[in-house]
Amino acid sequence: xxxxxxxxxxxxxxxxxxxxxxxxxxxxxxxxxxxxxxxxxxxxxxxxxxxxxxxxxxxxxxxxxxxxxxxxxxxxxxxxxxxxxxxxxxxxxxxxxxxxxxxxxxxxxxxxxxxxxxxxxxxxxxxxxxxxxxxxxxxxxxxxxxxxxxxxxxxxxxxxxxxxxxxxxxxxxxxxxxxxxxxxxxxxxxxxxxxxxxxxxxxxxxxxxxxxxxxxxxxxxxxxxxxxxxxxxxxxxxxxxxxxxxxxxxxxxxxxxxxxxxxxxxxxxxxxxxxxxxxxxxxxxxxxxxxxxxxxxxxxxxxxxxxxxxxxxxxxxxxxxxxxxxxxxxxxxxxxxxxxxxxxxxxxxxxxxxxxxxxxxxxxxxxxxxxxxxxxxxxxxxxxxxxxxxxxxxxxxxxxxxxxxxxxxxxxxxxxxxxxxxxxxxxxxxxxxxxxxxxxxxxxxxxxxxxxxxxxxxxxxxxxxxxxxxxxxxxxxxxxxxxxxxxxxxxxxxxxxxxxxxxxxxxxxxxxxxxxxxxxxxxxxxxxxxxxxxxxxxxxxxxxxxxxxxxxxxxxxxxxxxxxxxxxxxxxxxxxxxxxxxxxxxxxxxxxxxxxxxxxxxxxxxxxxxxxxxxxxxxxxxxxxxxxxxxxxxxxxxxxxxxxxxxxxxxxxxxxxxxxxxxxxxxxxxxxxxxxxxxxxxxxxxxxxxxxxxxxxxxxx
Amino acid sequence: xxxxxxxxxxxxxxxxxxxxxxxxxxxxxxxxxxxxxxxxxxxxxxxxxxxxxxxxxxxxxxxxxxxxxxxxxxxxxxxxxxxxxxxxxxxxxxxxxxx
Numbered sequence: 001x002x003x004x005x006x007x008x009x010x011x012x013x014x015x016x017x018x019x020x021x022x023x024x025x026x027x028x029x030x031x032x033x034x035x036x037x038x039x040x041x042x043x044x045x046x047x048x049x050x051x052x053x054x055x056x057x058x059x060x061x062x063x064x065x066x067x068x069x070x071x072x073x074x075x076x077x078x079x080x081x082x083x084x085x086x087x088x089x090x091x092x093x094x095x096x097x098x099x100x101x102x103x104x105x106x107x108x109x110x111x112x113x114x115x116x117x118x119x120x121x122x123x124x125x126x127x128x129x130x131x132x133x134x135x136x137x138x139x140x141x142x143x144x145x146x147x148x149x150x151x152x153x154x155x156x157x158x159x160x161x162x163x164x165x166x167x168x169x170x171x172x173x174x175x176x177x178x179x180x181x182x183x184x185x186x187x188x189x190x191x192x193x194x195x196x197x198x199x200x201x202x203x204x205x206x207x208x209x210x211x212x213x214x215x216x217x218x219x220x221x222x223x224x225x226x227x228x229x230x231x232x233x234x235x236x237x238x239x240x241x242x243x244x245x246x247x248x249x250x251x252x253x254x255x256x257x258x259x260x261x262x263x264x265x266x267x268x269x270x271x272x273x274x275x276x277x278x279x280x281x282x283x284x285x286x287x288x289x290x291x292x293x294x295x296x297x298x299x300x301x302x303x304x305x306x307x308x309x310x311x312x313x314x315x316x317x318x319x320x321x322x323x324x325x326x327x328x329x330x331x332x333x334x335x336x337x338x339x340x341x342x343x344x345x346x347x348x349x350x351x352x353x354x355x356x357x358x359x360x361x362x363x364x365x366x367x368x369x370x371x372x373x374x375x376x377x378x379x380x381x382x383x384x385x386x387x388x389x390x391x392x393x394x395x396x397x398x399x400x401x402x403x404x405x406x407x408x409x410x411x412x413x414x415x416x417x418x419x420x421x422x423x424x425x426x427x428x429x430x431x432x433x434x435x436x437x438x439x440x441x442x443x444x445x446x447x448x449x450x451x452x453x454x455x456x457x458x459x460x461x462x463x464x465x466x467x468x469x470x471x472x473x474x475x476x477x478x479x480x481x482x483x484x485x486x487x488x489x490x491x492x493x494x495x496x497x498x499x500x501x502x503x504x505x506x507x508x509x510x511x512x513x514x515x516x517x518x519x520x521x522x523x524x525x526x527x528x529x530x531x532x533x534x535x536x537x538x539x540x541x542x543x544x545x546x547x548x549x550x551x552x553x554x555x556x557x558x559x560x561x562x563x564x565x566x567x568x569x570x571x572x573x574x575x576x577x578x579x580x581x582x583x584x585x586x587x588x589x590x591x592x593x594x595x596x597x598x599x600x601x602x603x604x605x606x607x608x609x610x611x612x613x614x615x616x617x618x619x620x621x622x623x624x625x626x627x628x629x630x631x632x633x634x635x636x637x638x639x640x641x642x643x644x645x646x647x648x649x650x651x652x653x654x655x656x657x658x659x660x661x662x663x664x665x666x667x668x669x670x671x672x673x674x675x676x677x678x679x680x681x682x683x684x685x686x687x688x689x690x691x692x693x694x695x696x697x698x699x700x701x
Numbered sequence: 702x703x704x705x706x707x708x709x710x711x712x713x714x715x716x717x718x719x720x721x722x723x724x725x726x727x728x729x730x731x732x733x734x735x736x737x738x739x740x741x742x743x744x745x746x747x748x749x750x751x752x753x754x755x756x757x758x759x760x761x762x763x764x765x766x767x768x769x770x771x772x773x774x775x776x777x778x779x780x781x782x783x784x785x786x787x788x789x790x791x792x793x794x795x796x797x798x799x800x
Contacts, residue, residue, distance in 0.1 A: 676796030679731070683723050 001048045002055065002098045006116045008044050008126060009169055011037050012162035016155050023151040031141045034154040038134040038161065045123075045130040052123045053530055055095045095120070097534045099171050099236065110231050117171035117235060120531035121304055121374060125168035128381045129294050131510075133161045135503035136289040139389050142499035143285055143396055153193055157289070160186035164294045168301060172233035173222045176302070180218065180266070183295045184211050190290060191282035203281035210275035214265015218302075221258035224251060225309065239308035239535035249312070256313025259302060260325060267299025269362055270332040273355045274597050277339075280347040280403075284392030287347060292354050292388050293381035300361040300377055307370055307536045316368050321454055326366025330460040332359030335595065337467035341474065342591040344406040346391045349475045353430065354384055356464060360445055367457055369448025370536070371518075371528045376445055378527070379429070379437035379514045386426035386507035393419045393504060394479060397496040400487035405478035408486035412479060415493040418501045420480050422508035427476055429511040431469035432557045439553070440515035446549045447520075458549075462556045469560025477568040520545035707748035714741035728780040728790040732773060739769045 015037030023030020101115030137157060144150055160183055167179030185208075192204030222233070228247050229238045241247055263269065268276035279291050290296070303310055303325065310316065314323045336355035343349045357380050364373035394409065395401050398416055402408035413420045429436035432443070442465060449458040484493075495501065518527035593599070673684075714737050721734025743762040750758020784790050 674799060676799030677793070678795070679723055679792060686719055686723070 001044060002051050002118055003100060005048060005098070005118045005126075005169060006100070008041055008048070008130075009116075009162050009165035011041050011044075012158040012165065016158040016162065019151060019155040019158060023155065028141070029150040030154045031137070031150065034158050035134070035137045035141065037158060038130060038137050041161070041165070042130040042134045045126040048118070049123050049127050049530075052095065052118065052120065055098075057094055058096050094532050097236065101171055104175075112174060112233065113172055114175055115171035116169045118169065119534040121301075121534065122168045124374060124378055124527075124531045125297075125301060126165065128378055129161065129164045129168065132289055132293040132381055132385045133157070133164075135385065135389070135506060136285045138499050139288075139392065139503045140283070140285040142497055143392055144283060147283075149193065153190070153283070156186050156189045156193075157286075160190065160290060160295070164298070167298055170235075172235055173225060173238065173306070174233040176235075176305070177218060177222060180298060180302075181215070183290075183298060184208060184215070184266075187211075187279070187290050187295055190286040191279045193283055193286065194281075197281075200281040203275075203278040207275040207279045210272050211265045214262045214272055214299075217258040217261025217265070221255045221262060224255035224258065225306075228252065228255065235305060236535055238306065242306075242308035242312045243536060245312065247312070252309065252313045254313075256310050257324065259306065259309065260328065263299035263302055263362065264328060265299070266302070267296050267358045267362060268332075268355045269299070269328050269359060270335055271597060273332060273336060274601065276355055277343075277348045277351040280345070280351050284347065284388060284395060287351070288385045288388030288392070291351065292384040296354065296358055297361070297377050297381070300358065300365065300373060303362065303365045304370060304374055304533075307365070307533060310365065311368075311536060314366075316366065321456055323366045323454075326363050326454060326457050329359045329361070329363025329366050330457050332356065333363060333460055333464040334359075334467070337464055337471065339591055339595075340467075340471040342588060344478075345403045346394065346405045346409070346475060346479055347388070347403050349405075349471060350384070350387050350391060353387075353468065353471065356468065357384065357430070360442065360461065360464065363457055363460065364445040364448055367445075367449045367454040368452040369445055370533050371531065372441065372444035372448045374531055375518050375527050376441035378531075379441040379511075382507055382514050383426040383429035383437055383511040386422055386504060386511055387430065389500070389504055389507065390419050390423040390426065393496040393500045394423075396500065398493035400491040402487050404486070405475065406485070409479045409484075410482045411484035411489075412493055413481060416480075416495050418495055419504060422501075422504040423480070424476060425508045426511045427472040429515075431472050431561065432465050432553055433469075433561075434550075434554060435512070435515065437511050437513070437515035439550075439557075440519050443550050443553050444518065444520075446553055447544070447546045450546065450549055451544075462552055465553055465556040466560040466563075469557040470564035471560075473561050473564035474568060477564075481569065521547075521550065704748060704752050707744060711741040711744040711748070714738075714744065726791050726793055728783060728792055729777075731792065732776045732780065735776070736769060736773065739765055 015033055018037075019030035019033050023033060026032060097117055097119035099115060099117050101113040104112045104114035106112065137154070140153070140157065144153055147153060163179045163182030163186060165179070166182065167176055170176045170179060188204050188208040191207050192201045195201040195204070225238050226233055228251055229241050232238070242252060265272045276291055276296065280287055282290075310325060314325055316323050316325070333356050336352045336359060340349050340352035340356065343352065357376070361373045361376050361380070364370075364376060391403065394412060394416065395403055398412045398419070399408040425436065429438040432438045442461070446458055446461050449455070449461060483489075516522070516524060517530075518525060590596070718734045718737030718739075718741060721737060722731055725731055725734065743765050746758040746762045746765070748758070750756060750762075780790055783795065787794065
């Protein structure tokens with residue numbers, strides 16, 4: 001499988017076309033094709049993972065000619081940056097990435113390759129994506145059982161999955177753009193799946209355009225890296241060159257900043273996070289797949305994949321406690337978590353939670369915790385998908401397709417025991433309670449922040465953990481406890497059928513056990529061992545266990561649960577604060593309006609484009625462009641006249657008429673010769689013969 | 702052997718034939734004059750053949766005689782049809798192909 005990993009991205013592509021062209025003929029409307037295809041992908045990914053684990057470790061993974069110099073430069077830098085720990089003689093055994101490439105096209109002497117790069121990171125991502133995608137496919141067969149565009153839905157789901165596969169397995173940055181944009185497109189199609197509702201199609205457009213804004217950065221960044229790395233898109237080469245320190249430092253920083261913009265757009269980081277909550281307009285399984293577990297982590301993946309660029313560009317190893325990446329992530333954690341408190345839509349709570357958790361991943365990368373970030377990506381995918389699918393289950397069977405926790409939910413605990421249990425387990429994992437998955441990965445992030453000297457972000461992480469626990473407690477209370485309200489009271493809530501509960505239980509189990517692949521407390525470091533940074537391992541060190549931080553994280557999480565639990569379950573604390581206290585009300589309004597970011601974007605950015613710029617464009621259109629057009633038209637008319645009068649009428653027609661006339665005159669002259677008298681012809685014949693004979697006689701000599 | 706006499710005779714025959722073709726009004730006589738021209742040529746061919754000690758001239762003459770026979774056959778048929786249509790073989794009136 002390691003040598004034939006290209007099959008995995010290919011399967012969903014094939015499935016996409018099969019569903020699109022033949023899906024309607026199946027009784028399942030194509031859903032079964034998608035499920036089978038993803039089932040195969042899932043199995044192949046597991047095989048791939050097993051083979052990767054079984055791959056022999058070698059000493060030198062870098063496959064380029066300059067590897068020796070690169071390594072020397074790296075270890076020199078690492079030892080100066082991090083003291084004796086990563087010393088010059090550090091030679092670590094690890095698995096070499098498997099790269100298979102073929103020439104995609106050739107232009108101007110530059111060969112553009114297309115290929116597959118399999119290393120620990122892509123294997124981990126493949127397993128996560130295929131698992132979640134398979135479960136979401138199964139979930140969707142029930143959730144969208146009678147949807148009118150079921151075929152297109154499953155086709156887009158397949159195409160989306162292939163986009164993610166292409167992204168995580170690509171061996172060059174150009175191919176990454178391909179997968180990245182494919183996901184953007186599919187995200188647009190799936191968010192706007194029920195486009196009859198204007199809000200949904202608006203949300204789809206918003207998601208598309210907002211991520212597009214970030215994509216500008218992607219194009220700029222990748223183009224710059226192409227130039228910087230001497231005309232190559234090769235990921236391994238770009239990382240090696242970036243780490244070697246031989247590239248222009250200023251340009252590298254600009255390229256990293258451009259790529260960070262792409263990450264901010266795609267991974268919904270502050271200030272471009274606003275599209276993700278709106279993207280909840282799509283069907284819930286889509287939210288679980290795209291806006292929790294896979295697509296939004298593409299940005300995180302981009303940083304981890306090109307970590308050498310970010311490491312050097314932003315001086316992550318030597319910065320004094322602050323890097324742009326970490327700041328973006330840290331700010332996102334706090335502001336998104338705060339927003340999650342004021343949402344009444346259960347999916348929006350989860351959406352802001354996702355934004356916040358993505359902030360954790362980006363922050364972890366910003367503080368040098370490569371393994372921590374990828375590990376959090378890994379565990380977060382499972383429990384966040386579980387939460388989203390749980391919310392879908394509630395809406396499907398409990399609250400009559402409403403997602404409003406305050407109006408249409410409450411008291412669903414006794415009606416939906418399985419959904420409740422899985423939701424609570426996933427929430428505990430998200431909140432970071434031991435021994436659930438989220439605890440281990442969040443702890444890893446905190447340890448990394450501490451070990452690399454980023455103490456500010458350690459506190460950010462702890463505050464974020466507290467807020468996360470608190471808003472999830474609020475969410476569980478409003479959804480499952482208290483008295484039934486609205487649809488939950490009137491529409492006979494019941495437990496969902498097996499295609500929904502099955503994936504939920506599976507994901508809940510994963511939410512419990514997924515963390516144990518990397519539990520330094522128990523001396524298990526399998527994840528760090530398997531998913532090792534392929535090209536930048538010399539600088540990324542893994543930080544071990546810190547009992548004090550684990551305790552602090554747990555205290556923060558329990559404090560969050562305690563505060564929110566006391567407020568909601570025990571009815572403690574002040575009530576109606578927002579109506580009595582002006583400051584609290586102002587804060588609440590500020591949060592409900594999402595920091596007015598949407599207004600700034602709509603009125604400030606879009607408005608300024610629509611207003612003066614549009615008017616200016618109109619003026620230019622009317623006066624300049626129309627003037628040019630009118631002038632051109634007048635000129636064209638003049639030219640036309642001239643052509644007609646002179647060229648056409650006189651020259652062309654004259655030539656044609658002249659030809660006709662001369663032919664006529666010639667014919668008239670020649671017809672007199674044509675007397676019809678055979679003997680005259682004969683006379684002309686003999687006359688000519690005589691002329692020829694004389695000519696022959698006179699000149700032939 | 703004296704070649705000149707043969708050539709002289711052939712020239713006389715040829716000129717007679719040309720005169721007949723161009724000047725006579727009777728279709729049959731025009732055809733006969735054509736035969737004269739052809740035979741003048743035959744005479745030349747045979748004479749030169751004999752003069753050069755080859756048979757090529759004679760073989761060529763045989764071909765010309767055969768073609769002349771065919772030509773006379775077609776020509777006489779045309780003259781006959783003209784006579785049937787117009788009760789005359791006078792060529793001056795036949796100018797239906799006048800342009």
